[in-house]
Amino acid sequence: MHFNSINESVSEIRNSLPAGVLLVAAAKTRSPEEVQVAIHAGIKILGYNYLQEAEQIYQIIGNKVQWHMIGHLQRNKVKNAVDLFDMIETIDSVKLAEEVNKRCVAINKIMPVLIEINSGKELNKTGVLPEDVDKLIMEISSLPNLRVQGLMTMGPRFGNPEDARLYFKATKFAFDRLSKAGIPNVEMRYLSMGMSNSYKIAIEEGANIVRVGTKLFGERSCQRH
Numbered sequence: 001m002h003f004n005s006i007n008e009s010v011s012e013i014r015n016s017l018p019a020g021v022l023l024v025a026a027a028k029t030r031s032p033e034e035v036q037v038a039i040h041a042g043i044k045i046l047g048y049n050y051l052q053e054a055e056q057i058y059q060i061i062g063n064k065v066q067w068h069m070i071g072h073l074q075r076n077k078v079k080n081a082v083d084l085f086d087m088i089e090t091i092d093s094v095k096l097a098e099e100v101n102k103r104c105v106a107i108n109k110i111m112p113v114l115i116e117i118n119s120g121k122e123l124n125k126t127g128v129l130p131e132d133v134d135k136l137i138m139e140i141s142s143l144p145n146l147r148v149q150g151l152m153t154m155g156p157r158f159g160n161p162e163d164a165r166l167y168f169k170a171t172k173f174a175f176d177r178l179s180k181a182g183i184p185n186v187e188m189r190y191l192s193m194g195m196s197n198s199y200k201i202a203i204e205e206g207a208n209i210v211r212v213g214t215k216l217f218g219e220r221s222c223q224r225h
């Protein structure tokens with residue numbers, strides 16, 4: 001996509017978002033130039049699925065934006081991931097949380113995290129099942145260098161984004177329940193849901209972080225992602 005249209009898309013989406021909704025540019029496969037145009041147009045948070053890709057772009061962009069991990073984090077990547085990322089949106093197991101905590105303790109960093117919910121209960125998908133989220137949060141809430149700040153979900157991918165609404169509702173339901181639970185050290189502040197085709201519906205259902213790629217940058221040519 002031409003740089004001008006990235007510029008326009010970023011402005012258009014930023015202007016359309018209600019106050020208080022954060023826009024994460026899901027930047028996988030995009031060139032440094034494309035990412036720089038997006039930042040120039042007002043993007044403040046970059047989301048990456050792979051540490052290695054984030055590290056390459058980080059060398060060019062550095063700390064002028066916030067960095068969110070939005071893909072599945074492998075435990076052997078945690079050491080370097082906690083160095084780079086400002087938030088990890090994809091905590092889905094005690095073991096991963098413990099590793100993140102341990103590596104953060106070592107560098108004296110407090111890491112805000114979201115719990116990824118497998119809201120569609122899809123097999124072979126990352127994320128914790130909705131019925132297991134309370135237990136997971138209870139188990140990790142005392143880890144000293146972790147701050148649970150909310151929930152994230154992908155939801156199943158449908159042709160029709162309206163079909164995702166149910167899964168967003170279920171995730172919001174868990175979010176509200178956990179807010180009221182008053183678990184020490186846990187703050188239900190962010191609800192990260194919705195992508196290019198579904199972010200408007202996600203916002204209607206209570207999202208305050210949306211992760212948008214295609215609608216900012218154009219179609220991805222690389223299908224691996």
Ligand SMILES: *Cc1c(COP(=O)(O)O)cnc(C)c1O
Pocket residue numbers: 026028049070071154194195196197211212213214215
């Ligand atoms: C790629 C990606 C997005 C954005 O998807 P688009 O359909 O390109 O907007 C959002 N969240 C995650 C976790 C992603 O991997």
